Amino acid sequence: MSSQRTAQSPAAFVRLGEEGKEHGESSEIHMLEASRQELQEKDLDNSKGLLRALRQLGWAFDTYIFEPIATGFRFLHLVVIFVPVIVATPVVFFGSRKKERDNERAGTLWWYGFLVHSMERAGPAFIKLGQWAASRQDIFPVQMCTVMSSLHSNAPAHSLRDTKRIIVDAFDGRPFEEIFEEFQEKPLGVGAIAQVYKAKLKPDLAALGSSDMERPPPNITQRVRKNVDVLVKSIPRRVPSSYVAIKVLHPKVERIVRRDLRIMTFFARILNAIPTFEWLSFPDEVAQFGEMMRLQLDLRIEAANLTMFRDNFHRRTTAGFPYPYSDYTTRQVLIEEFAHGIPLAAFLEDGGGVFQQELANEGLDSFLRMLLLDNFIHADLHPGNIMVRFYKPETLDLPLGRQKQSSNPDTGTDVTEEVLEALRPFRHNPPAWRAQLERIDHEGYRPQLIFIDTGLVTSLNATNRTNFLDLFKAIAEFDGYRAGHLMVDRCRQPEAVVDAEVFALKMQHLVLSVKSRTFALGNVKIGDILNEVLSMVRTHHVRMEGDFVNVVISILLLEGIGRSLDPRLDLFQSALPILRQLGAQGGGAELVKNVREGDWSMLKVWAGLEARRYLQASAEDVERCVKSDLLSPNI
Numbered sequence: 222m223s224s225q226r227t228a229q230s231p232a233a234f235v236r237l238g239e240e241g242k243e244h245g246e247s248s249e250i251h252m253l254e255a256s257r258q259e260l261q262e263k264d265l266d267n268s269k270g271l272l273r274a275l276r277q278l279g280w281a282f283d284t285y286i287f288e289p290i291a292t293g294f295r296f297l298h299l300v301v302i303f304v305p306v307i308v309a310t311p312v313v314f315f316g317s318r319k320k321e322r323d324n325e326r327a328g329t330l331w332w333y334g335f336l337v338h339s340m341e342r343a344g345p346a347f348i349k350l351g352q353w354a355a356s357r358q359d360i361f362p363v364q365m366c367t368v369m370s371s372l373h374s375n376a377p378a379h380s381l382r383d384t385k386r387i388i389v390d391a392f393d394g395r396p397f398e399e400i401f402e403e404f405q406e407k408p409l410g411v412g413a414i415a416q417v418y419k420a421k422l423k424p425d426l427a428a429l430g431s432s433d434m435e436r437p438p439p440n441i442t443q444r445v446r447k448n449v450d451v452l453v454k455s456i457p458r459r460v461p462s463s464y465v466a467i468k469v470l471h472p473k474v475e476r477i478v479r480r481d482l483r484i485m486t487f488f489a490r491i492l493n494a495i496p497t498f499e500w501l502s503f504p505d506e507v508a509q510f511g512e513m514m515r516l517q518l519d520l521r522i523e524a525a526n527l528t529m530f531r532d533n534f535h536r537r538t539t540a541g542f543p544y545p546y547s548d549y550t551t552r553q554v555l556i557e558e559f560a561h562g563i564p565l566a567a568f569l570e571d572g573g574g575v576f577q578q579e580l581a582n583e584g585l586d587s588f589l590r591m592l593l594l595d596n597f598i599h600a601d602l603h604p605g606n607i608m609v610r611f612y613k614p615e616t617l618d619l620p621l622g623r624q625k626q627s628s629n630p631d632t633g634t635d636v637t638e639e640v641l642e643a644l645r646p647f648r649h650n651p652p653a654w655r656a657q658l659e660r661i662d663h664e665g666y667r668p669q670l671i672f673i674d675t676g677l678v679t680s681l682n683a684t685n686r687t688n689f690l691d692l693f694k695a696i697a698e699f700d701g702y703r704a705g706h707l708m709v710d711r712c713r714q715p716e717a718v719v720d721a722e723v724f725a726l727k728m729q730h731l732v733l734s735v736k737s738r739t740f741a742l743g744n745v746k747i748g749d750i751l752n753e754v755l756s757m758v759r760t761h762h763v764r765m766e767g768d769f770v771n772v773v774i775s776i777l778l779l780e781g782i783g784r785s786l787d788p789r790l791d792l793f794q795s796a797l798p799i800l801r802q803l804g805a806q807g808g809g810a811e812l813v814k815n816v817r818e819g820d821w822s823m824l825k826v827w828a829g830l831e832a833r834r835y836l837q838a839s840a841e842d843v844e845r846c847v848k849s850d851l852l853s854p855n856i
Contacts, residue, residue, distance in 0.1 A: 229255060231547040234525035248529070248597070248680050249516055256519040256552075292480045299343060299484060306332075306339050325364045333368040341372060345413035345474060346481035346514060348372055353510050360506075360759065370603075378411045379471050384418070387469050391554045399423065402463075409466070414474050414517055418467045419559055426549075427463035464559040465546065468520060475518050482511045502713060502764060517676045520555035526675040527557060533595045540587040540670045560671045561637040562608030563644065569604055571651045574658035576668050580609065583670050596686065600677040608671040611640040611661060640666055701725075701732030713764040724761040728754075 237255050238248030309332060316327030340347040354361055355369035385397050392400050403421040410417050421427075489503035516522055524545040531542050544558040565580070573580050584607065591598040599606075640661060647654040681689055688711045695704035705725030709718050718724065731753060758765060 229259060229521070231521045231524035231528065231545065231550050234521050235528050238525055238529060249512075249522070249678060250682075252522045252525060253512060253516055253519075256515070256522065288476075288480070291476075292483055295477075295480045296484055299481075302339050302343050306336055309335060323362070323364050325362070330364065330368070333365050337368055337372055344477060344481065345471075346478045346485070348413040349514055349517075350485070350510060353513060357506075362759075363756075378408050378416050379469075381406055383472050384416075384469050387472075387551075387553050388467065391549050391551045391556070400426065414478070414514075415468050415470045415520075418469070420465055420467055422463050422465055422546075424463065426546075427465075464561070465556050466543070466559045468523075468555040468557075470518065470520065470553045478514055478518065482507070482514065485510075505713070513677060519552050520676075521550055521552060523674075523676040524550040524555055524557070526678050529597060530599070530672070530675060533591075533597060534587075537587075537590065540583055540672065542672055542675065560608045560610070560673050561641065562610035562671050563641060564605055565607040565609055565670070566604035567648060568609060571648065571654040574655035575662045576658055580668055580670070583668075587670065587672070596680050598679045599672055599675060600679040601674055602672070606672065606674045608673060610637045610669050610671055611666040612637065612669055613665060614667055699732050701729035704728050704732065708758075708763055708765070714762075717762050717764070719761045721761070724757060724763065727757050731757075 234252045234255065237251040240251060312328040313326065313332050314328065316329070316331070318324045318326055319330065322330060337351060340351045351369045351372040355366045355372070357366070361369075388400065389395065389397055397404075400423060401420045402423055405419045408416040409419055485507045486504065489507040492498055492503045524547050527542050527545040528547065531544070534540055534542065543560050546556040546558075549556045565584075568577070568580060588598070588602065643661070644654070644657055647657050688707070691711075692704055692707050695701075695707055702725050705728030706721070708728070709715055709721045709724060712718065715721075757763075
């Protein structure tokens with residue numbers, strides 16, 4: 222048995238993540254700790270005699286001689302790249318101000334671009350650092366974050382020989398030719414730390430995951446429930462695919478990242494010693510960034526995340542996640558179902574046509590369920606990581622002889638590829654694209670969102686979740702002043718906050734401005750409100766927890782995507798059915814308990830949204846509801 226198999230499987234990582242949640246801790250922390258401990262145990266050698274002595278000598282040479290020298294050369298390389306950036310810093314004071322770019326000077330915008338170009342040249346850790354910085358609008362200027370978000374990898378692809386070696390190890394030494402029926406040797410994409418291929422597994426290997434694709438209802442109650450769902454919702458017919466996406470880490474990328482993190486930590490400590498910079502707490506930020514990088518350097522964690530997302534969304538309507546082949550996934554290679562579809566970015570560019578409202582609602586609904594119900598949130602939700610596929614809605618499963626319509630995936634036809642082939646010729650031709658979408662709609666196809674690249678997730682631990690809920694309650698009661706003081710008191714460095722009282726008053730002003738438009742929240746852009754909060758956080762040096770900021774940034778991204786597809790998108794209206802479900806699934810008992818203890822805030826939010834929902838209804842809507850008996854349906 223290979224050494225790969227002696228390592229923990231993704232299923233073990235899933236159990237570790239669930240244990241973390243049970244203890245009120247972040248699931249990623251438990252998985253990362255197990256990954257780190259496994260590496261440490263690998264360094265411990267159980268051999269004896271001369272062989273043990275030789276291996277210990279090799280480890281000492283690598284740790285105390287080779288690595289410091291390699292880190293020194295890497296430092297000199299980075300000096301050559303970044304010294305010109307430092308020398309060019311004065312240019313930020315020159316140039317005319319651009320009103321459409323937050324009044325930043327032309328020189329400042331040029332310098333941001335120069336910095337991004339230099340980070341691309343610096344390698345994987347700095348590319349990821351820039352992408353991470355793009356999400357931290359609580360620290361860096363908005364325009365800098367915008368420019369950073371354009372960072373992409375110029376890393377060369379590693380050799381096909383290395384790829385084959387890593388894959389063969391993952392399959393316990395099985396010959397490469399006996400693993401795949403097809404294998405596209407040119408990578409689909411080359412990232413900072415890994416590259417991705419498309420392949421088709423041999424039938425005996427692909428069958429392993431087919432049972433997970435369609436889990437038939439085990440009893441009559443669940444069968445009836447499924448048929449009701451088919452009548453009132455569009456449930457995708459799940460068709461297993463033997464095509465897979467294979468993500469392979471670049472050889473030695475872990476060593477390179479480790480060296481870069483040492484160098485970043487050194488400079489972070491120097492910057493932290495500069496007066497007025499201590500509030501940024503750069504060493505803590507580099508430590509947090511280091512954890513984020515290590516999470517992506519063990520692909521079993523991404524497979525575990527996929528498994529947990531699939532479990533969470535198993536009984537939900539349309540949004541889905543690829544199936545991970547956990548038995549073949551190792552630290553260096555991830556094999557998952559290939560997500561046939563078109564990136565959501567294509568629909569943002571050419572238009573969603575007849576599907577735009579459906580796509581916007583599904584995306585927002587999925588995110589709110591991750592946030593409110595699961596506390597397990599995809600932390601990299603940009604349009605490139607959201608795919609759109611099309612499917613035929615499922616048929617009824619009636620055990621009535623001739624009337625039974627099969628929804629067995631083995632007898633179903635995978636229509637995704639033929640729909641995509643019909644759409645692809647019309648890319649970058651919006652009128653023809655929208656006309657083709659209308660034809661697809663008339664033929665009965667429905668869109669489904671597929672979320673990919675789940676290497677980074679956010680789940681609030683018990684402390685951060687308590688802080689989040691306390692802040693939510695304060696805002697629910699329109700007490701912006703208390704919300705401001707809560708943010709100050711529970712930030713990382715309360716003593717470094719500038720003008721805490723002014724910050725609280727600004728929060729009160731912002732919340733009251735929202736309160737004045739309570740019944741017109743469809744016209745309120747949540748993104749604008751959160752951007753204003755992040756701007757105040759930067760101005761007053763209020764250091765928020767990274768997980769909390771990730772949630773805020775995810776809301777910004779999702780609302781931006783949703784409003785691009787449907788300008789009438791209302792985040793509050795989308796949250797209402799999820800609040801109802803939360804109450805039905807056990808949150809109701811907690812709500813009653815809170816009310817008995819005198820905490821009415823969550824009840825106020827729910828009641829307020831329900832009242833707003835009906836007060837906004839037009840006379841025609843009310844009349845239609847009464848005539849159709851929609852206010853109290855008999856199901």
